[in-house]
Amino acid sequence: MQINGSCHCGAITFTAEIDPARVMVCHCTDCQILSGSPFRTVVAAPMAKFSLRGTPKSYVKVAQSGNRRAQMFCPDCGTPLYATAPENPTSVAIRLGCVEQRAQLGPAVQIWQHSALPWLADLADVPGTPGQEGFLPASTR
Ligand SMILES: [Zn+2]
Ligand SMILES: [Zn+2]
Secondary structure (H helix, E strand, O other), X not given: OEXXXXXXXXXXXXXXXOOHHHEEEEOOHHHHHHHOOOOEEEEEEEHHHEEEEOOOEEEEEEOOOOOEEEEEEOOOOOOEEEEEOOOOOOEEEEEHHHEOOHHHOOXXXXXXXXXXXXXXXXXXXXXXXXXXXXXXXHHHO
């Protein structure tokens, strides 16, 4: 499946060829912190099928295992875009939030569930509205 995406300010755009069956949710604490969200959703693409316009900045994260991953983000707006190997990358893990087709790309698997936030399972029962009517003012987002 062909996908495309962009950071929030539009300085960086990309296209990729992905397998929609390889969308994954990660509940590890690194993903919680780096995404600013309760979990991170990614989809893998081979580097050969990934095309980037613009120049992201990278932050190299060192895992407990010693594994190094370059976390690529827009230097202007901070949108997390993808992660890859710092040297000789063969694939990218694209952050689903910046993919235009994200609504069609439900996850096939969840990893690091032992650090999943305990309230996630109850989210469907939390009251909500289609917009933000009656809830938080825009200045708090
Ligand atoms: Zn940007
Ligand atoms: Zn993770």
